[in-house]
Amino acid sequence: MAGGSTAVEARSIDMIPPGERHGHPRGQFTLWFGANAQITAIVDGALAVVFGADAFWAIVGLLVGNVLGGAVMALHSAQGPKLGLPQMISSRAQFGVYGAVIPLALVILMYVGFASTGTVLSGQAINLMLGVETPAVGILIFGAATALLAILGYKYIHALGRIATVLGLAGFLYLTVAVVTRFDVTQVLMVKGFEWPTFLTAVALGAGWQLTFGPYVADYSRYLPAHTSERKTFWYTFAGSVGGAQWAMTLGALAGGLSAAKLGGDFLKNQVGYMGDLAGAGLIAVFIYLMIVTGKLTVNCLNAYGAFMCGVTISTAVNRRDTVSKTVRIAFIVAVIGASVLIALFASKDFLNMFKNFVLLLLMVFTPWSVINLVDYYKISRDRLDIPALYNPDGRYGRWNAAALVSYGIGVVIQVPFLAQALYTGPVTKLLGGADISWLVGIVATLAIYYPWAKATNRAPAESIYPAGRVGEPAAVAMEG
Template structure:
C-alpha cells in the first residue's frame, strides 16, 4: 500500500524520490481550470456590464498578470522540495506564518464547499436521483479517495481532466456557435473602463488564489529542473485552461441564456443529446480542482500545527486524517447550509482574496530578490533558528498590504470609498501587490538574515 499512497507531507522530498517533467504541471493546471466555476467567473465579467469582446480581453490580461505571480510560486517547488506554505516561515517566522495560514484554510474550505454543491448537482443528473445530498456525499467521497492517495494520483487526474475538458468544452463551443449568433454578441455594448477593469480583476484574482499551494504540486520535480520550464508549463496550463473556460462563460452570459441561475443545468441543455457526458466532464473538472483544495488545505493545516509541535515529518495516516477532516467540514457546509448562506459564504470567501496578494508579494520578493533562492531548510522547522518565531517586518508589511486594499474593494459585502470614485472598478489586488512590495522590499533589505 505504501507504493500507492504518498508517504511525504510537509517534509523535504529527497533527491531519490524526485520524478516527472514540467509537462505534468501543464496538464494539472490546465485540467483544473477547465471547469464550471471558471465558466461562471467569465460570465460574471459580462454580468458586471462588460461587452463580451472586452470582457474576454480583460479576462485574458488578468489571467496573464495573475498567472505570472502564480507560476513564480510554482517555480519554487523543484528548488525547495517543500509544500508552498512551509516556505512562508522564511519570511514570517515559524509562528508568524500561521497568520496567513489560518485565512488560507478558510478560503479553500469555502471553495471546496461551494464547488461540492455544483459537482453534486452534476452527479445527481448522471445518477437520475433527486436529493441534492446524494451527489454531494458521492463527490466528497471521490475527492477523499484521490486526495488521500496523494501527489501522483492528483497529477493523473489532471491528465484525465485535460483530455475530458478539451473534448467537452470544444463540443460546448461548437454547440454555442450552432445555436446562437455569436458574432452579434460582440460590440453590443460600448467600451467601459469600469467593467473592463473588473474583468481584469476577475482573471487576476482567479489565478492569485492558487498561489498558496501551487508549489505543493511541483515539489517532486527533480531539483535541477530549469525554473523557466516549471514556470512556463504552470503558466501556460493555468492561463490557457482558465481563459478557455472564461471565454465560454462570457459568451454564454452575453447571450442572456440565464446561465448563472442554473449553471450545471444550462450546460447540460446546451450539450443536447450528450448532456450526460458533459455532466461527467463537469464532475471530473471539479474533482481535479477540489482535490487540489483538499490536499492543499490539509498541507496548510499540517503546516499550522507543526509550527507549534516542531514536527518535521507527518506520516501518511496523519495526512489522510487531516485531508478527510477538511473534506468532512466542507461537505457538512454544503449539506447543511441554505442556498442564501452559501451565496453569502462565497462572497465572504471572495473578500478574503485580499489576504493572498500581500502574502504573494512578500513571499516572491523575499525568495527572488532578498534571499535570492537561498533557504535554510532546517531552520524552517525550528523556532529558535535563523527565521525565529515572529518576523515583524513581514507581518507589518502584510497587514499594511491588507489595509491598503480596503479602500479599493468592490465586493457584495463591502465597497470601498475609492472604488465608488472609480465608478465601481476593483483594483484592490493591484494595490495590495504594489503597497506590500514597496514597504517590504526596502525594509527587509535591512532586517533579513538570508543564508550565505
C-alpha cells in the same frame, strides 16, 4: 516516493530528498489545465458580464487578469523543484515559524469555501447523470471521491489532472462549437461601449482566480528533480493554468451574454443544466456532466490537499516536527472534506451566494503574501534557505518576522477603501465609478514597504543549508532552457 509500497503518499511538509524526485515539468501543464478548465471558471467568466461588462470587453479583461495573475502563480510553481518544499513551509523564511500561521488560517477558510461551492455544482452534475433529484446523493458521492484522491496524494492527483485535461479539451471544444454554431454570438459582442469600471472588474476576476492557486502551486512541482529548469516549470504551469482558465471564462462570458439577451436559457440560475442542454440529450450530455465532475474533482482535491498542507504547517510550528503520520493526514483531509460537504448539504442558496462573496473577499490576503514570497525568493534570499531552521522557532528565521508581518498587514488593510465586493464597497471605489483596483494597490504598497526592509534585515544563509545527512542536488538552471 518514500514508502512506495503503499498507495498513500508518504511525504507531507518535509523536504523531498533527491532519490524521490521524478517527473517532467510538462506534467504541470496537464494538472493546471485540468484544474482550470471547469465549471466554476465558466461561472467566474459569466460574472464579468453580470457585473455589467460587454461580453467582448469582459473576455479581454479576463485575459489580462489571467495573464497577470498566472505569471505570479507560475513564479510560485517555479520554486518547487529547487526547494523541494511545500509552498507555505517556505513562507516561514519570510514570516517566521509562528508568523506564517496568520495567512495560513485565512487560506484554509478559503479552500473550504471553494470546496463547498464546487461540491454543490458537482453534486448537481452527478445527480443529472444518475437521474436522481435528491441533492445529498451527488454531494456525498463527490465528497467521498474527493477525500479518497486527496488522501492518496500527489501522484494520483497528477493522474487525475491528465484525465481531466483530456476530457476538458474534448468537452470544451464541443461546447465552444455548440455555442458559436447554435447562437449568433455577435449579438452579445461589442453591444456596449468600453467602460473602465467593468473592465477592471473583469481583470480582477481573472487575476484573483489565478492568485488563489499561489499558496499551494509549488506543492505539485516539489517532486520534480532539483536540476529541472525553472523556465520550463514556469511556462508549463503558466500555459496550463492560463489556457484552461481563459477558455472556460470565455465560454462563461459568452454564456452569460446569451443568457442576459434571453438566448439559450438561463445560465445563471442553472449553470450545470445549461451546459448539459447546450450539449444536447443522451450520451453527449452525460459526457459533459462527467467532464464537469472530473474538472471539479481535480481542483477540489487541490483544495483539500492544500488545506491539509496548511493545517500541518500550522500544527508543526508548535510541535517542531517536520513530518506527520498517515493517520493524521487522513483525519485532517476527511475533516476538511466533511466541513465542505456539510456546508454544501445544509446551506441555502442565499447563504451560498453570501459565502462565495466572503471567499472572494478573502482574495485580498493573497496579493500581499505573493509579493512578499516572490520578492524574498527572487530578490532577497535568492533561493538560499536554511531548511532545518524552517522547523525550529528558535532558529535563523525566528518566531515572528516584523518586516513581513507589518508589510503584509499594511498590504491587506490598505486595500479596504478600494474594494468592490457584494459585502462591502470602499469609498475610493465609489469615486472611481465602481472600479476595483484593490489588488493593484496591495501590490504597490506591500512591495514599497517590504523590499527595502527585508533587504536591510536579510536572514538568508550564504548557501542553502540542508537537513543532516542530506545533500542537495545540483541547482536548477535559473529561468533558462
